[in-house]
Amino acid sequence: MSWLLGSAGVGLGLSTIGILPFRRPLKTSASLPKLYQSQQRMMGTWVSLTLFSHQEAQAMDALREAFSAMKTIDDLMTIHRSNSQISHLNQTAGRQMISVNSKVIEVLERAQYFSEKSDGAYDVTILPLMRLFGFYTNAPKRIPKDKEIATTLEHIGYRHITIDRTNHQVGLNKKHIAIDLGSIGKGF
Numbered sequence: 001m002s003w004l005l006g007s008a009g010v011g012l013g014l015s016t017i018g019i020l021p022f023r024r025p026l027k028t029s030a031s032l033p034k035l036y037q038s039q040q041r042m043m044g045t046w047v048s049l050t051l052f053s054h055q056e057a058q059a060m061d062a063l064r065e066a067f068s069a070m071k072t073i074d075d076l077m078t079i080h081r082s083n084s085q086i087s088h089l090n091q092t093a094g095r096q097m098i099s100v101n102s103k104v105i106e107v108l109e110r111a112q113y114f115s116e117k118s119d120g121a122y123d124v125t126i127l128p129l130m131r132l133f134g135f136y137t138n139a140p141k142r143i144p145k146d147k148e149i150a151t152t153l154e155h156i157g158y159r160h161i162t163i164d165r166t167n168h169q170v171g172l173n174k175k176h177i178a179i180d181l182g183s184i185g186k187g188f
Helices: 002-006 014-019 056-077 085-091 102-117 124-132 146-153
Strands: 034-042 045-053 161-164 169-172
Touching: 034 056, 045 056, 056 085, 056 102, 085 169, 102 124, 102 161, 102 169, 124 146
Parallel strands: none
Antiparallel strands: 034 045, 161 169
16 A cells, blocks of 8 residues: 555555556555644634645755745735735725736636636635625624625626726726635635
8 A cells, every 4th residue: 555655646545556557566664755834813713734745855945835825826816905906996886907928818707717617706806895794894794784785785796897808908897896715815
């Protein structure tokens, strides 16, 4: 079974042993890779990375590189800091198109795709409703009245997102629309 350790099928369990490609057996159990873990707060949550490596320096470099890539996405797409591109987009809703990174466009296009496929059940312009319920604010969580929900729903709709891929610009064509990419940005 020690030959499973370098294969992509490790997490698939014992039932897949017969279909995994043959791997060179490890020399001894002492040569097993060491576990490395790191955790950081980003993307509005705790991110935990785990990897196995025979070389500590290589493992630490890989962890730093992975967190750096995630930080880049977080810096572009977070709603938890006012200087991100998504926060800037939300602040300019109904007023202007803004220039954004191609990664932001890619995520917004995927979000629109899933919104279309789900007939709007999935919608990244949900931020006004999240705030109404008390998420992302210092206000306590609550269940708003039906009239408050109906009023807030007027400020939600993925169709209000305009993407100009050619000029790397995005806009929200209605005031008070606001995007939260937390549901899709983490996967990106």
